[in-house]
Amino acid sequence: MWRILISLALSLRCVKSSAGCAIHQDDSFQPDHILRVTAQDYTEACTTRYSALVNGSSPGPEIRLKEGQVSWIRVYNDMKHENTTMHWHGLTAFTAPFSDGTPAASQWPIPPGHFFDYEVKPEIGSAGTYFYHSHVGFQAVTAKGPLIVDSNHPPPIHYHAERTIILSDFFNETDKQIIDGLTSSNFTWSGETGAILVNGKSRQATNSTGSCQLASISIEPGLSYRLRFIGATALSFISLAIESHNVSIIEADGHFTKPLETDFLQIGSGQRYSVLLTAKSERELKRAKTRQFYIQLTTLARPETLTNFAVLNYLDGEAPDLRTVPSPPPLPEAKTIQGWLDYELEPLQSDNEFPGLEEVTRRIIIDVHQNVSDHVIWLQNGYDWVQNFRQSPYLVDMYNGRLQTGEMYQRAISRGDGFDNITRTFPAKIGEVLEIVWQNQGTFTNGGVDAHPFHAHGRHVYDIGGGDGQYNATENERRLKLSQPIQRDTSILYRYREKTKPLAPSGWRAWRIRVTDSGVWMYHCHILQHMVMGMQTVFLFGDLEDINAQSGPVDAGYLTYGGSAYGNSTYSPNVRHYFD
Ligand code: C2O
Ligand code: CU
Numbered sequence: 001m002w003r004i005l006i007s008l009a010l011s012l013r014c015v016k017s018s019a020g021c022a023i024h025q026d027d028s029f030q031p032d033h034i035l036r037v038t039a040q041d042y043t044e045a046c047t048t049r050y051s052a053l054v055n056g057s058s059p060g061p062e063i064r065l066k067e068g069q070v071s072w073i074r075v076y077n078d079m080k081h082e083n084t085t086m087h088w089h090g091l092t093a094f095t096a097p098f099s100d101g102t103p104a105a106s107q108w109p110i111p112p113g114h115f116f117d118y119e120v121k122p123e124i125g126s127a128g129t130y131f132y133h134s135h136v137g138f139q140a141v142t143a144k145g146p147l148i149v150d151s152n153h154p155p156p157i158h159y160h161a162e163r164t165i166i167l168s169d170f171f172n173e174t175d176k177q178i179i180d181g182l183t184s185s186n187f188t189w190s191g192e193t194g195a196i197l198v199n200g201k202s203r204q205a206t207n208s209t210g211s212c213q214l215a216s217i218s219i220e221p222g223l224s225y226r227l228r229f230i231g232a233t234a235l236s237f238i239s240l241a242i243e244s245h246n247v248s249i250i251e252a253d254g255h256f257t258k259p260l261e262t263d264f265l266q267i268g269s270g271q272r273y274s275v276l277l278t279a280k281s282e283r284e285l286k287r288a289k290t291r292q293f294y295i296q297l298t299t300l301a302r303p304e305t306l307t308n309f310a311v312l313n314y315l316d317g318e319a320p321d322l323r324t325v326p327s328p329p330p331l332p333e334a335k336t337i338q339g340w341l342d343y344e345l346e347p348l349q350s351d352n353e354f355p356g357l358e359e360v361t362r363r364i365i366i367d368v369h370q371n372v373s374d375h376v377i378w379l380q381n382g383y384d385w386v387q388n389f390r391q392s393p394y395l396v397d398m399y400n401g402r403l404q405t406g407e408m409y410q411r412a413i414s415r416g417d418g419f420d421n422i423t424r425t426f427p428a429k430i431g432e433v434l435e436i437v438w439q440n441q442g443t444f445t446n447g448g449v450d451a452h453p454f455h456a457h458g459r460h461v462y463d464i465g466g467g468d469g470q471y472n473a474t475e476n477e478r479r480l481k482l483s484q485p486i487q488r489d490t491s492i493l494y495r496y497r498e499k500t501k502p503l504a505p506s507g508w509r510a511w512r513i514r515v516t517d518s519g520v521w522m523y524h525c526h527i528l529q530h531m532v533m534g535m536q537t538v539f540l541f542g543d544l545e546d547i548n549a550q551s552g553p554v555d556a557g558y559l560t561y562g563g564s565a566y567g568n569s570t571y572s573p574n575v576r577h578y579f580d
Contacts, residue, residue, distance in 0.1 A: 020552060020580050024117055025572040031074035031117060033063050035086060037134065037143055039079040044142075045195040045204045046212035050174045052079065052134060052143040059166050059200055059232065060145030063132065067149050068124045070579045076115040083109035083136055085116075088147060089270065090130040090254050090489045092123050092459050096578040097395060097519055097551050098558050098565070100457055101135050104390040105520045105538055108561045109136055114568045117575050127151035128254030129228040129272040131166065136387070138175035138528050141168070141234040148228065149254070155226075156348060157250050157259065159276060162226040163217050165310075167267065167297070169193040169234040170202065182532045183386075187376040190529055193236050196297045198310040203325060205306075213322040215310040217295070221285060225277045226250070231267040234528040237300045237451055237492070239334035240265050242312055243293040247275035249345065253460065253488035256348035266300065266340045268453030270490035270526035285314055292320045298334040301451040301495050305333075336451070338494045342465045343483040354462055354485055355512050357477055360435045364418035364426060365471065366537065368493070368525075369441035369503060370448065377534040378525070381419045384534025385524075389424060392561075394520045398544055399554045405543040425538040426523075430546050432515045436461070436523075437471045438493045440507040442500040449506045451495040452530065458521030458541070460487040461511035468496040470505035485512075490526060518542025518550055551578055 022029065035054050042051040042058060054060025065071050075086045087101030096119040103109040110116045126149055133144035146164045171178060171190055181188030195202040198215035219225055227247070231238065241264040248259040251274035265273055285291055292313040299306045307329055313320040366380050377384045390397075397403040409427045412420040419426055428434060438454050462485045465476055493509040500506045524536035542550075557564030557574045567573035 020577050021555065022575055022577055023572050024567065024575050032071040033073045034076070035060060035073060035132075036076040036078050037084045039082060042142065044197060044200060045170045045202045046207045047170070047172065047194070047204065049172065051141070052082070052084070052139040052175065054143050054145055057200070058142040058144070059168065060143070062146040062148060062164055064148045064150055065120065065122050067122045067127045067151055070119060070121045073118045073120060074115055075110060075118060077110040077112055079112050081112060082139070083111060084139060084143070085109045085135045086118060086132055087135040088118070088120050088130065088132050090272070091120060091149070092126065093120075093457065093519070096120065097547060100519070100521070102457065102520070102522050103136055104387050104393050105522050106395045107393055107558070108396065108563065108566075110566060111562045114562060114566045116566055117573065119578055121579050122149040126254055127155070128251055128256075129230060129274055130254060131230050131232050131272070133232065138178050138234070138532060140528055141171060141175065144168070144232050146228070146230055156256055157276065158224070159226040160223040162228060163219070164228045164230065165217065166199055166230040166232050167236075167238060168197045168200070168232045169236050170195040170197055170204065171234070178529070179532050182529055183375065185374050192302060192304050193234070193299065193306060196233070196236055196238060196299065196306065196308040198295070198297070201310070202308050214325075216320050216322055217310065217312050219277075219279050219312065219314060220316070221279055221282050221314055223279050225279065227275050227277055229265060229267055229273045229275065231269050231271040231453075233269045235269065236302075237266070237268045237453065238297050239300050239336070240267065240295060240297045241331050241334070242277070242295050243330050244288060245277060245293065245312070247277045250274050250276050252345060252486055253490060255460070255487055257486060258346045258348055260341070260345060264334065266337060268451075268490065268492045268526070270453050270455040271488075280314070291315050294326055294330050296329055296331045300334065300336045336494070338468070338496055339466050343479055345486050346484040347486050350484060351487070355433045355514055357473070359433045360512065361432045362418065363435040363437065363473070365437045365439055367439045367441055368452070368535065370443040370450070372443065372445050378530050379534065380537045381417050383419070383421055383424050385424050385536040385538065386532070386534050394423070394425065394538060394540060396559050398520070398547065399559060401544070405540065408540070425540045427540045428515045430515055430518060430542045434513050434515060435464070436511045436513065438509045439471055439505055440493050440495070442502050442504045442506055444502050447499045447502050447504065449495045449497055449500055452493045452525040452527065452535065453490050454493055454509060454523065455490040455526045456511070456513070456521065456523050458519055458539070459513065459517060460489045461513045462486070463488050463491045464510045464512055466492070466494060466507065466509040468507050471508040471510060476510065515541050518546035
């Protein structure tokens with residue numbers, strides 16, 4: 001009986017007239033963008049490695065979306081053996097509930113040989129710098145690309161032209177080797193990054209002299225540029241500076257900021273900054289006696305420091321020298337500036353939405369530490385979260401009635417830390433105002449401490465600062481009074497020391513967020529190795545009633561792996577149009 005019912009449900013195709021539901025046949029539907037994920041040998045930094053790629057390269061193509069406008073992005077999984085998904089990093093993602101690209105959380109992954117049509121609609125006011133990346137395993141080390149949201153209005157800060165500069169890491173080992181090593185009872189670290197790639201280019205220390213080119217960014221004298229820096233690294237927290245150029249920060253994670261002049265940037269995995277650069281005039285270039293300048297990039301807070309370069313050139317078509325690596329480096333050695341720009345960077349327009357302390361309904365402290373026993377894992381309030389923890393995605397289980405959100409909430413509240421250890425989620429109700437504190441602690445056994453770029457899906461958070469030691473709300477409130485917090489989606493939990501006592505508090509990062517939209521949102525460290533080792537959590541906003549009210553009824557095709565919402569070469573998917 002059940003079989004018949006299920007197959008009936010799966011074979012029931014939506015009729016054109018039924019609201020919001022469409023069959024995406026080739027002749028009637030054209031996606032706005034097409035991304036094809038393959039796994040193949042690929043050469044970066046003069047080294048060939050088996051990698052997951054988007055449209056045959058890493059980074060993949062730059063996608064541009066318009067705020068307030070629905071775009072359909074079709075993602076093909078052309079890999080033979082791996083699932084994939086695509087996440088639109090930094091975009092608010094509610095109301096198209098299956099489009100956030102998180103396997104085991106908001107959707108079934110795309111099986112090999114299948115495709116999925118993502119419906120994305122950047123919110124009005126969200127124009128800025130983003131990126132997209134796979135959310136499966138270690139694929140995002142290479143499977144990613146820039147995503148820019150354009151506004152219908154001219155930007156509030158003027159510039160003549162813009163350049164996208166996406167940063168990534170290079171590892172010799174394949175994704176599989178890295179994951180196997182990290183999850184083995186015989187723990188093996190991936191190794192440190194071999195190169196900081198700038199728009200996919202760099203030179204490793206091991207590359208023979210002159211054989212491998214640096215990235216080149218061409219600009220013209222006298223113009224002003226918006227440089228969009230995207231921290232799409234797997235591991236690296238990077239300090240970067242441009243020889244003889246100062247810049248002004250004008251955007252952080254998709255929000256314009258009051259211009260803030262700086263001679264360097266610190267950018268962690270998942271973060272973006274736009275800076276305004278005023279190009280030198282002809283006269284200044286004559287005085288400088290060069291038309292090319294180094295961009296110097298250094299890894300921070302790691303046991304080994306790596307310094308790499310790219311070139312900013314004013315050569316007007318003439319070939320820059322992309323083979324010489326300056327020695328010694330032209331700029332001073334970079335050191336981590338703890339709490340860089342905290343309480344300093346302010347929104348361009350003052351923001352009346354910021355929830356003050358009196359509005360906070362609940363404070364959630366998330367203690368994070370590494371545990372070394374039979375495996376090396378990262379824990380949040382005593383628990384790790386990895387992609388295979390769940391049999392099926394939370395959102396699917398929510399629709400199927402298999403997720404008892406009421407009970408989950410009760411358990412989380414009675415534990416006192418807001419965490420439901422059975423489903424390993426932080427459940428919250430619509431209307432709550434959460435203060436979320438990431439509290440760093442020393443590794444259990446040897447007291448080691450790391451820096452972590454924490455990232456929030458769903459909606460941006462108000463970053464209310466960070467500091468050393470244990471979080472103290474009263475003290476932080478005093479500092480907050482003097483500043484205007486910015487919204488962002490990724491901020492750094494700093495490492496204030498390399499070692500402390502096991503489980504001793506050693507630094508915190510705090511956020512505030514209004515729970516306004518239901519959905520399943522991952523909150524996690526953006527370092528891919530740490531994710532694989534369990535440094536991920538899930539926030540579950542609202543319940544089935546809320547999500548139904550927000551998004552309408554669900555189609556059965558989303559609720560099974562490879563279900564009818566997923567297409568393949570012979571099958572056109574049944575897709576719900578959530579924004580129609
Ligand atoms: Cu860019 Cu969940 O990540
Ligand atoms: Cu981390």
